[in-house]
Amino acid sequence: MFTLTVLEALAAAGVPAYLDEEGFVVAHPADVPRDSALKGEHLLLCGVDGRPFGDTDLGHRVTAWRPDPVWDFDEIDTVCEALRRDADQCARTAVEWFSTPRPSAGAVLRTALTTRGITAHSDHLGMSYAIPLNPTTATADIYTCPHLSIGDRNPSVDHMPSAHTGWTVFEHDANGEPIGAPLFISGDGGPVDCTADSTAAAEAIADFLTRSAR
Structure with a gap:
């Protein structure tokens, strides 16, 4: 299953991540514990259609989010979007996003x-x-x-x-x-x-x- 492949690629790249209750992959900085991941800036990884990864090849999308007092979460940016699924690219994107300074x-x-x-x-x-x-x-x-x-x-x-x-x-x-x-x-x-x-x-x-x- 592609979700497991993404989690493995993130782990290999040193980026902590987990599967949330809705089936989305959540990645967060290495110095932030899992139970605090949604309290700060984090990444959401899913299919290019905006749904959790499924069995069909619908590409991948990586979006960045931060807490918002009104709407719970505010989307910062669509960090990466591709029509072909690539777990390694997802991991590279996460590493770059959490780097300081952030590359472009x-x-x-x-x-x-x-x-x-x-x-x-x-x-x-x-x-x-x-x-x-x-x-x-x-x-x-x-x-x-x-x-x-x-x-x-x-x-x-x-x-x-x-x-x-x-x-x-x-x-x-x-x-x-x-x-x-x-x-x-x-x-x-x-x-x-x-x-x-x-x-x-x-x-x-x-x-x-x-x-x-x-």
């Missing part, structure tokens, strides 16, 4: 870009990054000047690296309109190795910027 796919990408001397500017909504084609462009003017945009199929850029589904890079004109096909695109909606994908995207961006500067 965007941080992995920005590190890959920084090593190539490229600075990516956030749109402050956590949805995309922008890189001006003219390095002298003021930060406030990036989106009204020719630039590259980097987004994710997720669609946020602040998701867990284990939930990464592929970067997409477009060139934009001064009106903010995309020009032609993507300069880089990866993934098909399923999980993609975030480190390898970020490296590939950064290399494609570096090559484009080098050609544009000539």
